Amino acid sequence: MNYSVRHNDYSISIFIVLCGIGILLFCFIAGCVDDSSSSTNVGNLTNVPANDVIIPVASPSSMTYTSNMQKGGIPSSSLIYEGLVIKDIDGKFDPALAQSWNVSDDAKTWTFHLVQNATWNDGAPFTCADVKFTNDYMKANNLTMGYVLSDVQSIDCPDNNTAVFNLVTPYSAFLDQISRTPGITISPEHIWQNINDPQHYQDSQMIGTGPFIFTQAVPGYYQYTTNENYHGRVPAIPGVVLKMITNPDSQVLALENGEIDVVSGITPAVAQSLSGNSNISVYSINDTGACEVAFNMAQYPANISAFRHAMSHAVDRDTISSIFGTGRPTETTFLLPTLAGNAVNPADVGMYNYNLTEAQKLLAAAGFVKNSDGVLIGPDGNPVTITIPLGSKGDAVNDKIIAVLKNDWAQLGISVSTVYYEDSTQYRKAANANPVFIDSFPVLLHDDADSLGNFAVTPLQETNYYNYNDPEYNSLVAQVKNTTNQAAIQEMAYKMQDLLAKDVPTVPVASTDTLVAYRTDRFTGWDIGPGYHSIMDPRVLENLTPVQSS
Known part of the structure; x- marks a missing residue:
């Protein structure tokens, strides 16, 4: 697959x-x-x-x-x-x-x-x-x-x-x-x-x-x-x-x-405005979408484990979640508890707490140091600059997410810029040429142990978007495919999430809801x-x- x-x-x-x-x-x-x-x-x-x-x-x-x-x-x-x-x-x-x-x-x-x-x-x-x-x-x-x-x-x-x-x-x-x-x-x-x-x-x-x-x-x-x-x-x-x-x-x-x-996908403000209509009711379809700040582990500085760990503490999930107006922060390594249930390893919940002081300490320990101008200088001796590719202009949500990241990462001394690609092929190339990207995904691809195969390298999947390639992880994915024993699958899924928490190929940010309004009459x-x-x-x-x- x-x-x-x-x-x-x-x-x-x-x-x-x-x-x-x-x-x-x-x-x-x-x-x-x-x-x-x-x-x-x-x-x-x-x-x-x-x-x-x-x-x-x-x-x-x-x-x-x-x-x-x-x-x-x-x-x-x-x-x-x-x-x-x-x-x-x-x-x-x-x-x-x-x-x-x-x-x-x-x-x-x-x-x-x-x-x-x-x-x-x-x-x-x-x-x-x-x-x-x-x-x-x-x-x-x-x-x-x-x-x-x-x-x-x-x-x-x-x-x-x-x-x-x-x-x-x-x-x-x-x-x-x-x-x-x-x-x-x-x-x-x-x-x-x-x-x-x-x-x-x-x-x-x-x-x-x-x-x-x-x-x-x-x-x-x-x-x-x-x-x-x-x-x-x-x-x-x-x-x-x-x-x-x-x-x-x-x-x-x-x-x-x-x-x-019926109308699906209304904003919270619209939902509030409709509350006075006696013939209209609003309900929420929970956890319909999600987003993540992901790393391309083949590109500097995301190829440095300590950098990824540090940046996992520099993603303000609460603020970003509030941008969507619905939904909640995601504190797991990849799977969503509301959908994946006991496939989620509880030991890996809250691994990426927002803490810029901790992020700065981890960066310094890895050889990333601020100069007198407040610019973060990497182990290669150059200022750390991150270009984040985006799929298209006019996406207000993505623009707001980038604004949050720019503000926080600037405090670490990192300069963030964006480039927009209307053409999907060009966007794909850009995502594979830059160290950080924003990804949106349907949550139904993140609801069970099998979803963890997204990070694997297998004979049928020679690479993945994160360029993550861990032999132990790959072996666990292959073992999951080969067993129908649910207890064994859960145990292997827990191990895979431990590895993701250790290696940090991505930082899940938030899951979002869909508000629906309908005519009760x-x-x-x-x-x-x-x-x-x-x-x-x-x-x-x-x-x-x-x-x-x-």
Whole structure:
């Protein structure tokens, strides 16, 4: 599994966060849906059932890609397509297209027992052949999402309802790989087997097995109707309408005017302003994103262990957390306690306490000394200057984080500058050429022991974004992949976190929350509890109940 693709590329990190929404904005198709119940006109859409949920989306950019196999959606956030399993809020796995599964003792053979009543939207039955085809076709045609199944050597179908995955090497966390960001969705063989040029094919049919069916689109609007033949829990709502509203303030105004039903990602100030509206309620989806101050250990001075230790005490998590307006400081080495639970080593909590005096002592002991002008001179005899690459201009949060770092690091005698890169490839090169970078990531990549593989060097992952390469650490990652014993995995995860605390390849800073506002006079059930990270999650939409008009 190539963690460097999943986590280490800033542009991929941003894409992963957005791809759950992206799958919903696939392309334009024509048509309309009729419903015997009351209906309304939404913009240019006609005959839309009055109880369709109307959700705003901010960007049309995700409509440009060719197919689900090229840039597929997260299984837990895709309305149309499904994977085999979905990771649950407590770290366990829910059935999707697989109703049960088992793994061999060596974690190399995974057997999935498929649901027997699932059909594609066009009525064709779903079978193991679709699972095998998805794997084989993506790899044969070098399609983007094929990397998710890079650990799979082959898939066997002993019968229509059984899929046996034979892995190249043992992998105890294989369920994570296929279910979480970005995960993998299954595609219909009877559709794709006739597509000879999938690299350029624009899928206009979007035949899936999920709880919703994409039925019509007009400029600025996209509609999905509920799949009444869905093999799982059929939603109580007739469908979903996505309405293009690019400006966040306009989204909030549309919510207040009753034009849409929900807005995700509002600021605390907006949440406060909405508190006086009797028809609007606000809730928080905790721990949806996070950021870190990371080190490129191949670049001076980050290649000096004592420098990294010193700087780990020069990151003011409390102040930076307050910038986000939601969330809290992260005091662990990498995993988040609210998501990773007992996989977090409690001995390594609070290892990087903010203390500039301690940072200065550690720097001095390592040969970094201030001159008479207050400039920090490194062991190489030169002033210590740090250039931090950033992905793009106009990111107010990143700018504020940099402002905090500049102020604190200036007190240590370190000069900090920034360079912006609109092009993701250029940003990646810059991050690999500078000693410090700011990284943002979706927290679902940091919720269990398997996530610690981000720091490993393995035969399948020849480097990582931090250029961290510790033989003991690499060995532990390999051992975790080779065992299914949870107690043993926890023990090894603790050892890996001890090594991260000792070597400090990165300093996690904060986890952030997402505030959601919704119309209480339209639907109940939005806030179904912690762990569901998107209002697009079908399990959230399945939980909605229309409010009956008096």
